[in-house]
Amino acid sequence: MNKYELAVVLSAKLEEEERAAAIEKVQGYITRYNGVVTNVDDWGKKRLAYEIQKSKEAYYYFIQFDGDAECPGEVERHIRIMEPVVRYLCVKQEA
Template identity: 40%
Template sequence: MRKYETLYVLRPDLEPEKTQELVERFKGVVTTNGGETLEVNEWGKRRLAYEIEEHREGHYVLMQYNADTDFTSELERLMRISEDVLRYLTLRVEE
């Protein structure tokens, strides 16, 4: 297993319960696919560098986890089809 970081930006107009539900959902996807969630940092609402889908702010979440190499494509696929995720970026952390 390798260590990864995924930073994703959620829509700012979501209710706190919906935001928390999405964070828990993505954490659950990691664990159900044999991975291990190390840390989840919610940075909160911050201003975007440029407007995305008519939003000037976004709710930032940084998730660090261990997973197999083919898992990241599945996580990104789920984020891509979710209308609540504005942007995401996954990086492999060097040890």
């Protein structure tokens, strides 16, 4: 299994419950495709480097997980169409 880190940027317009539900959904996608979530870092609301969808701030989450080579692609396929997700990036961590 490989180690991955997924950065998820959520809209600043979301309430606490909506953000928690979105992150829970992302974690569900990871486990659905044989991944194991090892850590979730909530960085809170941060200023964006540039305006995205007329918003200057967003919520940042970093999710570390272990999975096989197909897992990140499948997770990204689902995250891409999630409404509250502004940006995302999944990278393989060095061993």
